[in-house]
Every structure is written in structure tokens, then in C-alpha cells.
Amino acid sequence: MLMGLKLGGDYMVEAMIETIDLWYAYDTVDILKGVNFKAERGKITLLLGRNGAGKTTLLLHLNGLLKPIKGEVRIDGKPIRYDKKSLIEVRRKVGFVFQNPDDQIVAPTVWQEIAFGLKNLGMDDDEIEIKVKKALEWVGLAGFENKLCNLLSGGEKKRVSIASVIVMDPEIVILDEPTSGLDGFGVKNVVEMVKRMKEEGKTLIISTHDMDFAYEIADKFVIMDGGKIIYNGKTIPEDIAERCGLRLWRCR
Amino acid sequence: MHETFETVQLNSRKVVKGDLRVFFALTSLFLTVLSQNIHTYVLSLLIFSVLSYQAAGKVYLRILRIPMYFLLPSLFVVLIVTKGEVMYKLWIFEISKEGVNLAIITGLRAFASLSILLYLILTTTIPEFVSALRKLRVPEFIIEIAVLIYRCIQILLDEAERLNNAATSRLGYVNKRRFVSTAALLAYSIFLKSLSRSEKMERSMSARCYSGKMPVRSEKSSGWAIAILVLIAIAIGCLI
Numbered sequence A: 001m002l003m004g005l006k007l008g009g010d011y012m013v014e015a016m017i018e019t020i021d022l023w024y025a026y027d028t029v030d031i032l033k034g035v036n037f038k039a040e041r042g043k044i045t046l047l048l049g050r051n052g053a054g055k056t057t058l059l060l061h062l063n064g065l066l067k068p069i070k071g072e073v074r075i076d077g078k079p080i081r082y083d084k085k086s087l088i089e090v091r092r093k094v095g096f097v098f099q100n101p102d103d104q105i106v107a108p109t110v111w112q113e114i115a116f117g118l119k120n121l122g123m124d125d126d127e128i129e130i131k132v133k134k135a136l137e138w139v140g141l142a143g144f145e146n147k148l149c150n151l152l153s154g155g156e157k158k159r160v161s162i163a164s165v166i167v168m169d170p171e172i173v174i175l176d177e178p179t180s181g182l183d184g185f186g187v188k189n190v191v192e193m194v195k196r197m198k199e200e201g202k203t204l205i206i207s208t209h210d211m212d213f214a215y216e217i218a219d220k221f222v223i224m225d226g227g228k229i230i231y232n233g234k235t236i237p238e239d240i241a242e243r244c245g246l247r248l249w250r251c252r
Numbered sequence B: 001m002h003e004t005f006e007t008v009q010l011n012s013r014k015v016v017k018g019d020l021r022v023f024f025a026l027t028s029l030f031l032t033v034l035s036q037n038i039h040t041y042v043l044s045l046l047i048f049s050v051l052s053y054q055a056a057g058k059v060y061l062r063i064l065r066i067p068m069y070f071l072l073p074s075l076f077v078v079l080i081v082t083k084g085e086v087m088y089k090l091w092i093f094e095i096s097k098e099g100v101n102l103a104i105i106t107g108l109r110a111f112a113s114l115s116i117l118l119y120l121i122l123t124t125t126i127p128e129f130v131s132a133l134r135k136l137r138v139p140e141f142i143i144e145i146a147v148l149i150y151r152c153i154q155i156l157l158d159e160a161e162r163l164n165n166a167a168t169s170r171l172g173y174v175n176k177r178r179f180v181s182t183a184a185l186l187a188y189s190i191f192l193k194s195l196s197r198s199e200k201m202e203r204s205m206s207a208r209c210y211s212g213k214m215p216v217r218s219e220k221s222s223g224w225a226i227a228i229l230v231l232i233a234i235a236i237g238c239l240i
Helices: A056-064 A085-093 A108-121 A124-136 A154-166 A184-199 A212-219 A238-244 B005-012 B020-033 B038-054 B058-081 B097-123 B126-135 B142-168 B177-207 B225-239
Strands: A015-025 A027-035 A038-040 A045-050 A070-075 A096-099 A174-178 A203-207 A220-225 A228-233 B088-092 B093-096
Touching: A015 A056, A015 A154, A027 A056, A027 A228, A038 A203, A045 A056, A045 A212, A045 B058, A056 A096, A056 A108, A056 A174, A056 A203, A085 B177, A096 A154, A096 B088, A108 A124, A108 A154, A124 A154, A154 A174, A154 A184, A174 A184, A184 A203, A184 A212, A228 A238, B005 B097, B020 B038, B020 B097, B020 B225, B038 B058, B038 B097, B038 B225, B058 B093, B058 B097, B093 B097, B126 B142, B142 B177
Parallel strands: A045 A203, A045 A220, A096 A174, A174 A203
Antiparallel strands: A015 A027, A015 A038, A015 A070, A220 A228, B088 B093
């Protein structure tokens, strides 16, 4: 494999996570039809496509939450195995921020929610205390430890859900439609956090319908339609955007 | 946002903090219930009414009103069914000296216990209570179940509120007939939603390597002086 070599005016960078001919079906309906996806180390890959294109299903495979009926997911070149021990390793490496924070929050208080992953990794209480404090400062929610999650605003819940993933220090962070339901301040906040994660060397895979957000942060666009990847590149061609219902700078 | 127990608990002023508050309230409750002395009841009632009022203000009185609806009729029954030397006769009811004594003792004991429990409820969130239980070496699986159930109730109430708003905004409760049909529909929808939410919750837990352990945090205990003084006062009350 050509790694880091200049090739046709572009760098071919080592793939951090990739899928090889991935197939998945709910009941008898094929959702993914031979997806070959690749996200490069330290880059932000934007996954775009209309509703029902298979974006979330693909993302769930990257964390080992779904098992493909055919094909494989590779992290650092190694295929994922689906036994309990291997999955823990995968999930330690790949963090997943769900679209709806209410679906992700499993604990009653902010502190418990952020400490949840660390406790599962078997960390001791002192270490958990330090890491949770840092994570809360990182997302700008210092002092929120004892607040109850169900009493937070939508933007605060989103920040808690991001903190609860980054506190586990994953190398790859997946964000499923992170700006949905957020106001302008909330979106700006997510943009800042995503940029900071990139600066810290994390590989990011983000699915979104928010094109302003996508243009602000993307290194690469991957467009899905009908369970397949139909485009992979650094810009979005207008004809493909039109075909896949992507809203560009003009309202469509 | 309307006021819930959770908001009251979070915003209440606390003179005794951390796990100590739970132990303090439970020990006081234990001493009060076991005591046979009327002084203990009066003392507990006074102390914990002051503490609860200081913590949550008028909310304490508002909540105290609810159990009173049950307690006062019960005391009336105690008053009239206790046999003894008749002091007063009202229609078919005979009130005896023993009945008055028993009703006063039962009433004071119940109100004293209630004031202690309300103090605990008004100042302590469920996660704080669970954290204190862990100090008492309650098995891990009970703590895990308690935390998860609490979170599930929060989710279920959120869903119920959303569905209720959706139904109300489209005149779901316009008449009695619609009320029954909407309530049935809502119950069914909540059941389905709870199934789907439980699936999502499980997925979210798996994504973070769920191992069956729920983190529990203890706040640093303070207010020892007040707690010890109150406990000593109640204990002396028991001995008088």
C-alpha cells in the first residue's frame, strides 16, 4: 500500500477505519449494498446523503453495534471481530455520539453519565473524578457535575453526550447528525469542539444534513445514496448534490 | 418549566451535605419511630420542620398537606374506636380519654416521621441517596438497578409529556369520550415508545463498553455539628 506518497497531486494517507464490501439488511430489505468506506487518520470525513440512504446504519457498523451480513470493517487494517473482548477494544478506540442526546444519556446526573464509560473500562474512582472534571471543562460545562440530565437544555445535553464519549479518549469519534435540533449557538459550539478534536489528532466521521456545518469543517465528503457510496472527494459536485437532495448555498 | 421534586431537591438550601444527610435523616427516623416518648416526637417534628422549611420554604408546607388528607381521617378513626372512659359523646361516636391520648401520640409520631422523610425527600436526589446506600455496602447490582430504573422513569415521563402535549394540542381531551380513547392510545404509544427507547438505551450502553457497573458519586459530607447536635437532642428526648 502506498502510504504518505505523493500521488497525482494528492497524498494517499493511511486509512484509519474502512469497510470492505459491507452488506446489511433489516429483515429482507438491503440497507447497505457493498459499501467501501474509508476514513483517514486525523481527518474529518463528512458522510452525506438523503434520509434513509444508510448513513446511520453504516456508522453503527463502525462501532461494532451492528454486524454485517457480508463484508468487513477494518480498524488500522485489522478486521473487527465480534466476540465480547474484541468489541470492548473496538469501542474503546471508536467513540459514538448519537444523534439524539436523549437516546444516549443513560444515567440520571451529568457526572454519572460522563463517568459511565470510564467505570466500564474499570478505572478507579480518583482517576474517574479527574477525567470527568477535565471533560466537563473541555465542553464548557464545568460545575455541572450534580445537575440532572433531564433538566438540561438541548445544547447542554449535546455537550454532555460529546463529553461522555471524549472522556474515554477514543482515537476515532463518530458523530451522527451532531447539529440536528441545535440553535446557532449550539451549532457554533459543535463546530468549535469538532475543530478542537481534530487539533488533538482524532479521526472524525460525521454524518449531517447541515451543509453550512459540513463546509465549515470537512476535509473530505462521502456521499451515500440507496445503500451505496456514490461519491468520494474534497468538493461536492452540483449534479450529485441535486440528485441526493443536498442543500447547497442556494435553497433547493 | 414547572416545579418538580427534582428541581426542588437541586435548589434546596442544605445545611447538612453529602452522604451524611442521608444517614442523619435515616438515624433520626429510626430513633423517632422506635421511641415511646412524646417529647421525641415533638422535638423531631420541630427540628425537621424548621430544617425542611429552611431548605425548601413553602414547598414543605404544600407537600405536607397531601399526607394530611389521609392522616387526619385516620386519627379520627383512632379517636372514636379506642375503648375506655367516655369523656364526650357526639351522636353515635364516643370519645374516650384513652382515645384522645392514643390519637395525639399516633398523630405526633406520624407527623414527626413525616417531617423527617420530607426533609430527606426535599433535599436529596435519588442519585445522592443511592450513593449513600453504596457506603452502607448495599450490593452493586441493587445500586445498578436503582440508577437504571430512575433513568428509565425520567425517560418515560419525558415521553409521556411529549405525547400528552401532542394529544392536548389536537383536542385529545375535548370530552369524556375522547379523554378515555386518548388515554388508551397514549398508554399504548408509551408502551411502544418505551420498547424502542430501551433498545436505543441498550445500544448506547453497549457503545461505551457496558459492564454492569453504574458510577455513583459522593459529595463531601459537611454540617457534622448540626447533625450531631440534632441526633443528641433526639436521643436525649428518647431517654427522658
